[in-house]
Amino acid sequence: MDSTTLFDLLSAVHRRRILLLLCRNERVEVPADLHVRGRATDGFPSRAADDQQPRPSAPDSSGPSSLAVELEHVHLPKLVAERVVEYDEATRSVRKGPTFAEVEPALQVLLSNSARFPDDLL
Numbered sequence: 001m002d003s004t005t006l007f008d009l010l011s012a013v014h015r016r017r018i019l020l021l022l023c024r025n026e027r028v029e030v031p032a033d034l035h036v037r038g039r040a041t042d043g044f045p046s047r048a049a050d051d052q053q054p055r056p057s058a059p060d061s062s063g064p065s066s067l068a069v070e071l072e073h074v075h076l077p078k079l080v081a082e083r084v085v086e087y088d089e090a091t092r093s094v095r096k097g098p099t100f101a102e103v104e105p106a107l108q109v110l111l112s113n114s115a116r117f118p119d120d121l122l
């Protein structure tokens with residue numbers, strides 16, 4: 001994977017969050033796991049600023065949320081096309097794909113230096 005593709009994949013916050021979650025989890029449920037940023041089990045470092053922000057509510061079960069639609073039609077197809085993730089539509093879950101190892105070093109830099117980056121990066 002070239003650097004342009006890598007930075008394109010990391011350019012959107014929802015794609016970054018999925019990939020960062022996969023650094024610490026075998027499987028990510030979308031969009032549910034993206035709504036719980038800051039939880040001890042989600043792989044993100046805890047930040048004081050996050051604790052002061054209200055948590056997003058769970059998606060409305062009456063229909064797909066705009067985040068779910070955006071993930072389904074924009075972000076997941078881009079990650080799947082590069083084989084970074086594998087998406088199971090039946091369970092709405094994502095797992096590491098065959099090229100995940102190519103993006104993981106950049107993700108580890110983000111995670112290990114999270115305090116040095118702007119709050120909205122992770």
